[in-house]
Amino acid sequence: MRFWLILVVGTALFVAAPIVVIMAHLFVPSHEVWSHLASTVLPRYVANSLGLMLGVGAGTLIIGVSSAWLVTMTNFPWRRFFEWSLVIPLAIPAYVIAFTYTGLLEFGGPVQTLLREMFGWRYATEYWFPQIRSLSGAIVMMTLVFYPYVYMLSRAAFLEQSVCVLDASRTLGKGAWSTFFQVALPLARPAIAGGLALALMETLNDFGTVDFFAVDTFVTGIYRTWLGMGQPAVAAQLGAVLMLFILALILLERWSRRGKVSHTTGYYRQLPRFQLTGIRAGLAFIFCLIPVFFGFILPTAAMVIWTVQTWDFVDLRYLRMMQTSLTLGAISAVAAVSTAVLLAYGRRLVPGKITSVAVQIASMGYAIPGAVIALGIMIPCVYFDTTIDNLARNLFGISTGLLLTGTWTALIFAYVVRFLAVSSNTVEASLQKVTANMDGAARTLGLSAGQTLRRVHGPIMRGSLLTAGILVFVDVMKELPATLMMRPFGLNTLAIRSYELASDGLLKESSSSSLAIVVAGIIPVILASVMIARSRPGHGSKKYSEQ
Amino acid sequence: MSLIIEQIRHSYGPNTVLNCIDLHVQPGEVVCLLGPSGCGKTSLLRLIAGLETLQHGRILINGRVVAEQQHQLAPEQRGIGFLFQDFALFPHLTVLENTLFGLGAIQDKTLRLQQATTALERVNMASFAHVYPHKLSGGQQQRVALARALAPKPGIILLDEPFSSLDARLRVQIRDQTLHVLKSSGVATVMVTHDPEEAMFMADRIVLMNRGRIVQTGSPVDLYSRPENAFVATFFSDVNSITGIVHESLVHTALGKIVAVDLPEGSNATIMFRPESILIDTGPTPPESAVSATVVTTRLLPGTTLVHLRLAPDPVNGEPLHLHARVPGVFTAPEGSRVFLRVPAHLFYIFVQEAERKSSPVD
Known part of the structure; x- marks a missing residue:
C-alpha cells in the first residue's frame, strides 16, 4: 500500500510540477507591466473568455446530449450513419475550421462572391453580412468541433444504463420524455458533466481560433506577453490567474459528479428503441445532420477542393511532417494512458484525501493552455540545463549543452501534462466497471495488486483504455501552441504548418496540412465510436454476445 | 485449518x-x-x-x-x-x-x-x-x-x-x-x-x-x-413478551405466578416465551395451572398454524394481553371460541427490564 501511495503521489507531483511552477508566480512580486495589463486589457480578456465559455457550453450541451439520446434510444433513417459521424467533427481542430469558414465567408470567399453576383452588389458597404471573425463567430466554430466531447460521453452513459431502469420508469407511468429527463439524464449527469468540462477546457485552451479572429482572451494575452513583450514571468502570472479561474470550473465539475452511480452488474438487454416516424423522424434526421454537415462535411469539402487547387504544397516535406505528427501522438497516447491507469488504480488501492487530491492536481493540466504548460516546463528545464552545463564545464571542462530544453522528451512530457485529464476521465469512469469485490476476489485468489491490475482491470477496461488513448492521440495531432513553443529545432508538425500559412493569409494553401490532420484524426475517431458501442455488456463483440 | x-x-x-x-x-x-x-x-x-x-x-x-x-x-x-x-x-x-x-x-x-x-x-x-x-x-x-x-x-x-x-x-x-x-x-x-x-x-x-x-x-x-x-431471544423469532414486578422471587402475571429465582426483589421483569411454547387445550375443563383465553383469529402457515389469542387484562398495565401461539398442523377451534393455555415453566426466558437498553444482559 505504501508503495502505491508513493507511486501515486510521486507521479502526480511530477506531472503537476509545471503547473506548480506557474502557480508559484502568483507569489512573485508583481511587475509594473502587470499593473499596466490589469488596468487595460485584463477586463476584456475576462469578458471574452467568459462569453466564449457560456456560448460554447450551451451549444455543446444542446447538440451533444440531444443527438446522443436520439441515436442511442430512438430509431430514424440514417441513424447508424449518425452514430459514428456525429463524432467526426472532433477530428477538426477549432483553428482549422476557423481558417476554413473564414476562407468561405470572407469578402473574397465563394459565399459573398455568389451573393454579389446574384444581387448585383459590388461593395461590402452595400449589404450586411455577419462578421465571422468575431466573438460569436468563435463560439459557433468551437461549438461545431467541441460538441462531440459531450456527445461521446453522454452516449456512452446512455448505452451503459440498464434498460430495466428505463423500463421501470415507463411502468411507473412516465412517458418517453419524462423518462429522459427524470431517469436517463440524471443517471448520465456525471458523464455529461465530464464531457462539458472537456469542451469548456478546450474552449479556454484554444489559441489558434481566437488569435486568428482577434478575439482577445487570456490565452492570446499570455502568448503575446511572453513572445511579443518578452515577459515570461508576467505571462506566467497571467497564466496563474487563469488557473484560479479554471480551478472553479474543475470544482464545479467534480461537484456535479458527486453521487456517481456505478451500475450494478445487473441485467442488460438489447436497447429497445423508440421508433420515430414521419415528421418526427425527419426532425431527428435534420437535427443530427446539421452538426455533421457544418462541423465536418462542408469544411472538409472546402479543404479538399482547395487542396486540389494548391496541390504543389503536398510534397516530401509535407509527408515527413505527417510522420512526425503521428509518432508524437502515438507515443504521447501510450504515456498518458499508462499514467492515468497508474493514478486511478493507485487512488483506488489507497483511498483517501491524499491520493484523491494528488490525482486531481495531476489532471489539472488539461485546463491549462498549452502555451502556459510550455512555459512551466521551459523555465525549470532551462534552469536544469544551465546548472548541469556549468557543473560539467567546471568539473570536466566540457559543455553538455541543452539536455532537456527543446527535446522530444520535454515536448512529450508537455503533452502528457496537458492531456492526462483526457485519459484520466475515461480511465476513472471505466474503472468503475470493475467492482471493489472483483478486486477482493482476485486478491483472495492469490494475485498481488499489480497482477490484479494486469489480469482483471486491464482486460475489462481494454475498450475504454483504447478510447482514452485515441482521445489523447487526436488531441496531440491538433495541439498547436505548446508544440510551437517547445519543438526541437527543425521539428515541424502539420498543425504548425497550417497555422503559419493561414496567418500569412494563405488560407487555401494551408488546407492541405489541415486536411491531413483531419484525415488522420478521422480513423481513430471512428474506432472510438465503434469501441463505445462494443463496450456495452451483452452487445456487439463475440465475448459479450447477445443473451 | x-x-x-x-x-x-x-x-x-x-x-x-x-x-x-x-x-x-x-x-x-x-x-x-x-x-x-x-x-x-x-x-x-x-x-x-x-x-x-x-x-x-x-x-x-x-x-x-x-x-x-x-x-x-x-x-x-x-x-x-x-x-x-x-x-x-x-x-x-x-x-x-x-x-x-x-x-x-x-x-x-x-x-x-x-x-x-x-x-x-x-x-x-x-x-x-x-x-x-x-x-x-x-x-x-x-x-x-x-x-x-x-x-x-x-x-x-x-x-x-x-x-x-x-x-x-x-x-x-x-x-x-x-x-x-x-x-x-x-x-x-x-x-x-x-x-x-x-x-x-x-x-x-x-x-x-x-x-x-x-x-x-x-x-x-x-x-x-x-x-x-x-x-438474543427476539432475534431468532417472534416472541411473546409480558412484564411484571418480582416479589419474593415470583412474578405475578396474567399467566399466573412465574418463578424468577435470581432476580432482585422489586425489579421489573420481562418474561419472554416463543409462540410454539404455548400449549393450547380446547377441552371443556381447564388443566392444572392453565388460564383461559379467546381465539382472535387463526392463520395457517406452512406446517404450523399461527393462533392469535386474547387474555384477561395484564395486572401491571391493565391492557388485555395479546399472544401469538404456533401449533403444529391445522388448528380447528373457531374464532371467538374459548380455550385454555399454559406455558411449561422451563420455556420462560426471564430478564430484568432495563429502562434505557432492552438488549443488555441479565447478569
Missing part, C-alpha cells in the same frame, strides 16, 4: 464498528456471524481476509499470525477463499477461466485444469465451463463463485451474505447444496448473514453480534433455547 481472532477493535473515523472481538474457528467447522445490518459482521470478514487493514488485535490462521498491528499479510498471502455477496465473477473470463484464476501456483497445466474441473463438478457447473458469467442465472453464478473460491483448496472460506441476492425458493435450494459442498470439502467456514433461519440452517456454531460486539456464541440450539438476553 483453524482461525483465531483475538481482541479485534476497528473503527471508521469516530465510529467504532468492532470492539473486543474474540473468536476461534476449528477445522471443518461452519461458524455463522449473525446480526442486524451494520453490526460490523462484514467488516470482521474483510479484516480476516486482509481486504481491510487491521487496527487493533491479532488474527492467526493455523497458528501463524497473519495480521497484527505492525505486520499484516496481503490478502493473496493468506490462503483464504472469499465468496462475495455479488459473487464478483470476472465478466471477461469464462466459468472455467474464472475457476482457474486462483490456481496460478500450480505449474502443471493438466493438473490445474483437472482441479478447476473438479471444483466445477462439485457444484454441478462443469457443463457451463465455456460460458461467460452474464449468461448464467443468479444461482448458477453463486455456484461458480463457490467453485472459484474452493478451487485453490483454501483452509478457510469466508462467505459474505452468499444467498442474499437469490430469490427465496432458490435460496433454500442453493444453501442446502452449499452446505453439502462445504462439509464434504472439510473447509473451515465463516459465513456472514442477517437471516437467523439461514444461520441456524448452516451453522455448527452461531456468533450473534450487535453494535460491534459479540452478544452470545453457541450452537443454534443454545442460542435459541437459552438466550442470554432479550436481544
Whole structure:
C-alpha cells in the first residue's frame, strides 16, 4: 500500500510540477507591466473568455446530449450513419475550421462572391453580412468541433444504463420524455458533466481560433506577453490567474459528479428503441445532420477542393511532417494512458484525501493552455540545463549543452501534462466497471495488486483504455501552441504548418496540412465510436454476445 | 485449518464498528456471524481476509499470525477463499477461466485444469465451463463463485451474505447444496448473514453480534433455547413478551405466578416465551395451572398454524394481553371460541427490564 501511495503521489507531483511552477508566480512580486495589463486589457480578456465559455457550453450541451439520446434510444433513417459521424467533427481542430469558414465567408470567399453576383452588389458597404471573425463567430466554430466531447460521453452513459431502469420508469407511468429527463439524464449527469468540462477546457485552451479572429482572451494575452513583450514571468502570472479561474470550473465539475452511480452488474438487454416516424423522424434526421454537415462535411469539402487547387504544397516535406505528427501522438497516447491507469488504480488501492487530491492536481493540466504548460516546463528545464552545463564545464571542462530544453522528451512530457485529464476521465469512469469485490476476489485468489491490475482491470477496461488513448492521440495531432513553443529545432508538425500559412493569409494553401490532420484524426475517431458501442455488456463483440 | 481472532477493535473515523472481538474457528467447522445490518459482521470478514487493514488485535490462521498491528499479510498471502455477496465473477473470463484464476501456483497445466474441473463438478457447473458469467442465472453464478473460491483448496472460506441476492425458493435450494459442498470439502467456514433461519440452517456454531460486539456464541440450539438476553431471544423469532414486578422471587402475571429465582426483589421483569411454547387445550375443563383465553383469529402457515389469542387484562398495565401461539398442523377451534393455555415453566426466558437498553444482559 505504501508503495502505491508513493507511486501515486510521486507521479502526480511530477506531472503537476509545471503547473506548480506557474502557480508559484502568483507569489512573485508583481511587475509594473502587470499593473499596466490589469488596468487595460485584463477586463476584456475576462469578458471574452467568459462569453466564449457560456456560448460554447450551451451549444455543446444542446447538440451533444440531444443527438446522443436520439441515436442511442430512438430509431430514424440514417441513424447508424449518425452514430459514428456525429463524432467526426472532433477530428477538426477549432483553428482549422476557423481558417476554413473564414476562407468561405470572407469578402473574397465563394459565399459573398455568389451573393454579389446574384444581387448585383459590388461593395461590402452595400449589404450586411455577419462578421465571422468575431466573438460569436468563435463560439459557433468551437461549438461545431467541441460538441462531440459531450456527445461521446453522454452516449456512452446512455448505452451503459440498464434498460430495466428505463423500463421501470415507463411502468411507473412516465412517458418517453419524462423518462429522459427524470431517469436517463440524471443517471448520465456525471458523464455529461465530464464531457462539458472537456469542451469548456478546450474552449479556454484554444489559441489558434481566437488569435486568428482577434478575439482577445487570456490565452492570446499570455502568448503575446511572453513572445511579443518578452515577459515570461508576467505571462506566467497571467497564466496563474487563469488557473484560479479554471480551478472553479474543475470544482464545479467534480461537484456535479458527486453521487456517481456505478451500475450494478445487473441485467442488460438489447436497447429497445423508440421508433420515430414521419415528421418526427425527419426532425431527428435534420437535427443530427446539421452538426455533421457544418462541423465536418462542408469544411472538409472546402479543404479538399482547395487542396486540389494548391496541390504543389503536398510534397516530401509535407509527408515527413505527417510522420512526425503521428509518432508524437502515438507515443504521447501510450504515456498518458499508462499514467492515468497508474493514478486511478493507485487512488483506488489507497483511498483517501491524499491520493484523491494528488490525482486531481495531476489532471489539472488539461485546463491549462498549452502555451502556459510550455512555459512551466521551459523555465525549470532551462534552469536544469544551465546548472548541469556549468557543473560539467567546471568539473570536466566540457559543455553538455541543452539536455532537456527543446527535446522530444520535454515536448512529450508537455503533452502528457496537458492531456492526462483526457485519459484520466475515461480511465476513472471505466474503472468503475470493475467492482471493489472483483478486486477482493482476485486478491483472495492469490494475485498481488499489480497482477490484479494486469489480469482483471486491464482486460475489462481494454475498450475504454483504447478510447482514452485515441482521445489523447487526436488531441496531440491538433495541439498547436505548446508544440510551437517547445519543438526541437527543425521539428515541424502539420498543425504548425497550417497555422503559419493561414496567418500569412494563405488560407487555401494551408488546407492541405489541415486536411491531413483531419484525415488522420478521422480513423481513430471512428474506432472510438465503434469501441463505445462494443463496450456495452451483452452487445456487439463475440465475448459479450447477445443473451 | 483453524482461525483465531483475538481482541479485534476497528473503527471508521469516530465510529467504532468492532470492539473486543474474540473468536476461534476449528477445522471443518461452519461458524455463522449473525446480526442486524451494520453490526460490523462484514467488516470482521474483510479484516480476516486482509481486504481491510487491521487496527487493533491479532488474527492467526493455523497458528501463524497473519495480521497484527505492525505486520499484516496481503490478502493473496493468506490462503483464504472469499465468496462475495455479488459473487464478483470476472465478466471477461469464462466459468472455467474464472475457476482457474486462483490456481496460478500450480505449474502443471493438466493438473490445474483437472482441479478447476473438479471444483466445477462439485457444484454441478462443469457443463457451463465455456460460458461467460452474464449468461448464467443468479444461482448458477453463486455456484461458480463457490467453485472459484474452493478451487485453490483454501483452509478457510469466508462467505459474505452468499444467498442474499437469490430469490427465496432458490435460496433454500442453493444453501442446502452449499452446505453439502462445504462439509464434504472439510473447509473451515465463516459465513456472514442477517437471516437467523439461514444461520441456524448452516451453522455448527452461531456468533450473534450487535453494535460491534459479540452478544452470545453457541450452537443454534443454545442460542435459541437459552438466550442470554432479550436481544438474543427476539432475534431468532417472534416472541411473546409480558412484564411484571418480582416479589419474593415470583412474578405475578396474567399467566399466573412465574418463578424468577435470581432476580432482585422489586425489579421489573420481562418474561419472554416463543409462540410454539404455548400449549393450547380446547377441552371443556381447564388443566392444572392453565388460564383461559379467546381465539382472535387463526392463520395457517406452512406446517404450523399461527393462533392469535386474547387474555384477561395484564395486572401491571391493565391492557388485555395479546399472544401469538404456533401449533403444529391445522388448528380447528373457531374464532371467538374459548380455550385454555399454559406455558411449561422451563420455556420462560426471564430478564430484568432495563429502562434505557432492552438488549443488555441479565447478569
